[in-house]
Amino acid sequence: xxxxxxxxxxxxxxxxxxxxxxxxxxxxxxxxxxxxxxxxxxxxxxxxxxxxxxxxxxxxxxxxxxxxxxxxxxxxxxxxxxxxxxxxxxxxxxxxxxxxxxxxxxxxxxxxxxxxxxxxxxxxxxxxxxxxxxxxxxxxxxxxxxxxxxxxxxxxxxxxxxxxxxxxxxxxxxxxxxxxxxxxxxxxxxxxxxxxxxxxxxxxxxxxxxxxxxxxxxxxxxxxxxxxxxxxxxxxxxxxxxxxxxxxxxxxxxxxxxxxxxxxxxxxxxxxxxxxxxxxxxxxxxxxxxxxxxxxxxxxxxxxxxxxxxxxxxxxxxxxxxxxxxxxxxxxxxxxxxxxxxxxxxxxxxxxxxxx
Amino acid sequence: xxxxxxxxxxxxxxxxxxxxxxxxxxxxxxxxxxxxxxxxxxxxxxxxxxxxxxxxxxxxxxxxxxxxxxxxxxxxxxxxxxxxxxxxxxxxxxxxxxxxxxxxxxxxxxxxxxxxxxxxxxxxxxxxxxxxxxxxxxxxxxxxxxxxxxxxxxxxxxxxxxxxxxxxxxxxxxxxxxxxxxxxxxxxxxxxxxxxxxxxxxxxxxxxxxxxxxxxxxxxxxxxxxxxxxxxxxxxxxxxxxxxxxxxxxxxxxxxxxxxxxxxxxxxxxxxxxxxxxxxxxxxxxxxxxxxxxxxxxxxxxxxxxxxxxxxxxxxxxxxxxxxxxxxxxxxxxxxxxxxxxxxxxxxxxxxxxxx
Numbered sequence: 105x106x107x108x109x110x111x112x113x114x115x116x117x118x119x120x121x122x123x124x125x126x127x128x129x130x131x132x133x134x135x136x137x138x139x140x141x142x143x144x145x146x147x148x149x150x151x152x153x154x155x156x157x158x159x160x161x162x163x164x165x166x167x168x169x170x171x172x173x174x175x176x177x178x179x180x181x182x183x184x185x186x187x188x189x190x191x192x193x194x195x196x197x198x199x200x201x202x203x204x205x206x207x208x209x210x211x212x213x214x215x216x217x218x219x220x221x222x223x224x225x226x227x228x229x230x231x232x233x234x235x236x237x238x239x240x241x242x243x244x245x246x247x248x249x250x251x252x253x254x255x256x257x258x259x260x261x262x263x264x265x266x267x268x269x270x271x272x273x274x275x276x277x278x279x280x281x282x283x284x285x286x287x288x289x290x291x292x293x294x295x296x297x298x299x300x301x302x303x304x305x306x307x308x309x310x311x312x313x314x315x316x317x318x319x320x321x322x323x324x325x326x327x328x329x330x331x332x333x334x335x336x337x338x339x340x341x342x343x344x345x346x347x348x349x350x351x352x353x354x355x356x357x358x359x360x361x362x363x364x365x366x367x368x369x370x371x372x373x374x375x376x377x378x379x380x381x382x383x384x385x386x387x388x389x390x391x392x393x394x395x396x397x398x399x400x401x402x403x404x405x406x407x408x409x410x411x412x413x414x415x416x417x418x419x420x421x422x423x424x425x426x427x428x429x430x431x432x433x434x435x436x437x438x439x440x441x442x443x444x445x446x447x448x449x450x451x452x453x454x455x456x457x458x459x460x
Numbered sequence: 461x462x463x464x465x466x467x468x469x470x471x472x473x474x475x476x477x478x479x480x481x482x483x484x485x486x487x488x489x490x491x492x493x494x495x496x497x498x499x500x501x502x503x504x505x506x507x508x509x510x511x512x513x514x515x516x517x518x519x520x521x522x523x524x525x526x527x528x529x530x531x532x533x534x535x536x537x538x539x540x541x542x543x544x545x546x547x548x549x550x551x552x553x554x555x556x557x558x559x560x561x562x563x564x565x566x567x568x569x570x571x572x573x574x575x576x577x578x579x580x581x582x583x584x585x586x587x588x589x590x591x592x593x594x595x596x597x598x599x600x601x602x603x604x605x606x607x608x609x610x611x612x613x614x615x616x617x618x619x620x621x622x623x624x625x626x627x628x629x630x631x632x633x634x635x636x637x638x639x640x641x642x643x644x645x646x647x648x649x650x651x652x653x654x655x656x657x658x659x660x661x662x663x664x665x666x667x668x669x670x671x672x673x674x675x676x677x678x679x680x681x682x683x684x685x686x687x688x689x690x691x692x693x694x695x696x697x698x699x700x701x702x703x704x705x706x707x708x709x710x711x712x713x714x715x716x717x718x719x720x721x722x723x724x725x726x727x728x729x730x731x732x733x734x735x736x737x738x739x740x741x742x743x744x745x746x747x748x749x750x751x752x753x754x755x756x757x758x759x760x761x762x763x764x765x766x767x768x769x770x771x772x773x774x775x776x777x778x779x780x781x782x783x784x785x786x787x788x789x790x791x792x793x794x795x796x797x798x799x800x801x802x803x804x805x806x807x808x809x810x811x812x813x814x815x816x
Contacts, residue, residue, distance in 0.1 A: 106638070106664060106665070107638045107639030108561075108637075108638060108639050108640055108641050108664070108665040109695075110564070110639065111561060111562065111563050111564040111610055111611060111639070111640065111641065112560060112561060112563060112641075112695050113559060113560050113561075113563040113695075113699055114695075114698070115698050115699055115702040116698075116702075117697075117698045117699075117700075117701030117702045117705075118701055118702060118705055120516075120519050120701075120705040120706070123515075123516055123517075123518055123519065131515070134516055136514055136515050136516060137514050138514070139514065140510065140511035140513075140514055141510060141511070141513050141514055145510050145513060146510035146511075149505065149508060149510050149711075150506075152505060154496065154497060154501050154502035154505050154715075155496035155497070155502075156680055157496075157497050157501065157677070157678050157679070157680040157681050157715070158492055158493050158494070158495065158496055158497055158677040158678070158679060158680065159479075159487070159492050159679055159680050160476075160479055160490055160492060160673070160679040160680060161479075161679075161680050161682070162479055163476050163479065192548055192704060192706075192707055192709075193704060193706055193707075195703075195704040195705060195706070196703075196704045196707070199703045199704055203469060203584075204468060204469050205464075205467060205468060205469075206467065207467050207468060207469040208466070208467040224702050225702070225703075227702070228559075228699065228702040228703065254467055255467065281464075282462070282463045282464065283463030283464050283466065283467075284464055284467065285464050285467065285468075308462060308464070309462070309464040317516070321513070321514040322513050322514070323513070323514060323515055323516040323517075323706075324512055324513040324514065324515050324516060324517050324709060324710035324711075325513050325709050325710070325711070326517070326706055326707065326709040339465075339468050339469075339470075341473075342470070342471050342472075342473045343469055343471055343473075343584065344473075345473030345474055345476075346471040346472075346473045346474060346580050346581070346583070346584040347551075347552075347555045347581075347584065348548060348549060348551045348552045348555055349473075349474055349476040349551060350476070350548075350549055350551070350679075350682055351548055351549075351552070351682065352682075353548075353680060353681050353682040353709075353711075353712065354680035354681070355505075355680075355681070355709075355711050355712075355715075356709060356711075359510075359513070359711075
């Protein structure tokens with residue numbers, strides 16, 4: 105080892121799902137939206153003047169934050185632009201939120217089965233953590249989150265299970281942890297889940313994180329956001345402006361704004377995905393699969409006789425990519441993104457052969 | 461203070477230059493390029509299929525890294541794609557490089573007068589640092605960088621002075637610090653400077669950072685990159701993939717590639733900026749200004765009688781934005797970005813009145 109290597113931070117990075125270069129596959133492995141982004145995005149692109157790219161973007165991305173605030177506001181719970189933080193995908197938002205809010209010597213808490221980036225961020229920053237076990241039905245045990253901690257984070261619906269915890273449970277966790285920031289990662293909330301957004305007015309230690317990558321069909325554009333009370337958001341902004349001032353580029357701001365403004369299209373595509381998910385659940389059950397009752401755009405399924413890893417490999421051979429995690433307790437499950445109805449019909453057809 | 465605030469990381473963020481929403485000003489305050497990006501960028505935008513934005517981008521941004529490698533390679537010193545790291549502007553690259561390489565208890569070193577983000581990153585991560593004084597002519601004193609340290613960083617040309625250190629000085633600093641990573645921040649190297657890229661083959665502890673925001677006219681797109689030996693780059697990638705896997709969006713990859721491939725246009729616009737800079741220097745000297753001999757796309761100028769802050773305010777009133785730093789040793793200087801020839805003629809005209 106060279107001398108300079110002694111000072112290098114060594115980490116085991118997160119492994120993203122495969123992004124195959126082939127176009128002839130059915131891609132159900134990274135929870136993307138099977139439908140194109142709102143038509144306004146193509147229009148925004150077409151109307152964008154390339155010459156403007158010579159100038160820095162607005163570091164505050166105000167237009168985008170205003171559009172997001174308007175989109176998530178409901179009459180009883182309006183959200184202001186200064187309650188919105190934006191980042192380069194929700195991973196950027198979460199990475200900065202860990203750095204900002206989980207700055208204690210006490211362990212942070214997140215479930216043993218959850219988004220596999222949480223422990224990576226904790227390791228990167230040297231944040232201690234504990235991972236309370238979900239119960240045998242993959243449910244969060246509330247009592248685990250009422251013990252001393254330096255912060256709490258969980259997705260709702262959870263990934264990769266798709267299970268939704270109810271708002272009462274979340275409110276109790278937030279209310280009983282006044283000395284911790286509680287982050288609810290709602291990447292998958294728009295597929296029939298219930299957002300904790302109405303709790304934001306009441307709790308200054310609650311941060312909600314959402315993304316444009318799933319329900320808004322813009323994974324390729326990299327936009328995530330967080331909502332919280334002004335003070336919480338201002339701390340996050342201070343850290344962000346100490347890391348990188350200009351993260352949202354001019355095209356991202358223009359396209360993100362156009363995307364989030366089209367509420368009708370958003371409801372149309374999320375509605376279609378939910379319908380296809382429910383259809384797929386029924387077919388998978390008929391084929392001998394069981395799965396938690398997902399409220400997300402994926403189904404986490406296990407088969408009564410055929411091992412998940414074998415199905416994973418055989419599906420890949422058949423040109424269908426799904427996600428398989430070789431991890432304790434979930435190594436006999438497949439996480440299958442809900443694609444178009446036609447894609448799911450093809451999946452069911454291939455699975456019917458594979459489990460015969 | 462609420463209980464949860466005890467765990468919050470408190471920082472004093474970097475203050476970027478003003479990005480006024482008005483279009484009727486002459487903007488010489490953030491070192492942007494006065495010319496539009498290469499024509500291929502508009503073409504890439506026009507040809508881009510918006511539907512593809514539903515899918516995640518290539519997390520490795522391989523096409524962009526290959527294009528950058530080709531653009532910076534010279535026959536005697538070829539650069540491979542796995543020697544290139546890309547980020548959301550060079551600030552993202554630098555923020556991650558600080559986190560990756562400056563992980564020692566010893567202080568890192570950078571000049572007292574330099575890019576004002578370095579101390580912000582050091583504070584953010586809790587990295588100790590020392591800031592050796594530049595000499596009275598704003599020259600780096602080599603001996604200061606041959607003392608014990610946990611890492612070294614400086615821009616070359618330096619900001620905001622524009623002064624270029626020669627390659628022999630840089631090589632000696634790199635060679636005599638085998639147990640530190642030395643980062644040479646070459647944001648402004650393309651305006652007549654000499655890059656340290658040829659030293660990369662020889663020193664595995666040398667990281668060169670460059671940007672698309674100045675000489676490549678893409679500040680609004682957010683692209684920066686680093687070049688080093690494979691091993692150094694792989695450490696940086698590990699930390700990057702522990703922070704945010706997908707940073708470069710699909711449009712950034714497509715437009716960045718088109719931009720960097722047009723070598724002729726790049727030479728044309730940097731050549732024009734250098735010519736305008738030299739013309740401006742002569743005119744400023746005639747008006748009683750003095751300045752270091754900038755090799756960057758800005759001039760760091762002080763007037764023999766009129767205070768810089770007064771000029772700064774009066775220029776703003778006249779619709780010309782330049783940068784003023786209220787900091788020790790440089791609070792009587794203006795940093796003036798080199799704009800188009802017409803913009804600089806207008807600047808000189810207004811300054812002639814202001815210093816009369």
